[in-house]
Amino acid sequence: MTEHRIDGRRVVITGATSGIGKAAALELARRGAALTIICRNPGKGRDTVAEIERAVPGASADLVDADLADLERVRRAAEELRDRHRSIDVLIDNAGIHATAPRMANGFDHMLAVNYLGPFLLTSLLLDELAAAAPARVIVVASEAHRLAGRLDPERFEDLSDYRLLGSFRAYGRTKLLDILFAAELARRLAGTGVTANCLCPGTVATGLYGQLPILRTIAPALARTPLVRSAEQGARMTVRLASEPSLANVSGRYFTSTPGLGLLPPVRARRDADLGRRIWERTAELVGLAT
Numbered sequence: 001m002t003e004h005r006i007d008g009r010r011v012v013i014t015g016a017t018s019g020i021g022k023a024a025a026l027e028l029a030r031r032g033a034a035l036t037i038i039c040r041n042p043g044k045g046r047d048t049v050a051e052i053e054r055a056v057p058g059a060s061a062d063l064v065d066a067d068l069a070d071l072e073r074v075r076r077a078a079e080e081l082r083d084r085h086r087s088i089d090v091l092i093d094n095a096g097i098h099a100t101a102p103r104m105a106n107g108f109d110h111m112l113a114v115n116y117l118g119p120f121l122l123t124s125l126l127l128d129e130l131a132a133a134a135p136a137r138v139i140v141v142a143s144e145a146h147r148l149a150g151r152l153d154p155e156r157f158e159d160l161s162d163y164r165l166l167g168s169f170r171a172y173g174r175t176k177l178l179d180i181l182f183a184a185e186l187a188r189r190l191a192g193t194g195v196t197a198n199c200l201c202p203g204t205v206a207t208g209l210y211g212q213l214p215i216l217r218t219i220a221p222a223l224a225r226t227p228l229v230r231s232a233e234q235g236a237r238m239t240v241r242l243a244s245e246p247s248l249a250n251v252s253g254r255y256f257t258s259t260p261g262l263g264l265l266p267p268v269r270a271r272r273d274a275d276l277g278r279r280i281w282e283r284t285a286e287l288v289g290l291a292t
Helices: 019-030 042-055 071-084 110-125 127-132 144-148 167-189 214-223 232-244 274-288
Strands: 010-014 034-039 060-065 090-093 136-141 195-201 255-257
Touching: 010 019, 019 034, 019 042, 019 060, 019 232, 034 042, 034 071, 042 060, 060 071, 071 110, 071 127, 090 110, 090 232, 110 127, 110 167, 110 274, 127 136, 127 195, 136 167, 136 232, 144 167, 167 195, 167 255, 167 274, 195 232
Parallel strands: 010 034, 010 090, 034 060, 090 136, 136 195, 195 255
Antiparallel strands: none
């Protein structure tokens, strides 16, 4: 992978205290990025900053405390970011979970809030800072699991409901399809501003997200030694590419996959439905308390 420098550019990344997010943060620090890590555990955040500073002498990194499942904390984090940084060059919505049972967080399904509602709100609140840095980039980490989502009802998409047996995979896939539709609609709305929005699948990685599933946590170390599952560093490559590659500066509204072979498959119908993306955007804005 060609190393493109991004010296001094402000990169804000969620979910960077482990897995793909940490690997991406480390690599972007090596390329000169000024990092801001948004995390819900300040202790892990400080440990991550210390690790980055040890690995990359002279690296610049700061922390913002926010749990993406708590929309009020997301608002406070956005305000703190605006106070600290007048412009943001790259925003990476990386944090995500795969829950195996339903749980509510401030009135919403917890997985939906972490994977979709929180990132939607955070990104929306930072659009002025991104525009101030134009050309700037928004990168949303999605998943090929979106192909399992089934039909999305724009009036009831927040009800993931079914976590039985393999239902959690479908629920997770729905949150990731929402992420893809969000990035596509964001790209349409940002056309002409100098801010791009793209999303990606990092491939199946044997850390973090899938480690939340008991069966996969048991077999992940063995899978990581096969071509079927990637390391965190391999999984981070597409995120780093979208954040740094000059040839992608004007590319917007695209979905990039790192899963071998799946890039040859046609997109699911929902991804081709711009009206669905618009309706879901408007419904999401209502849910998180934003004017459309």
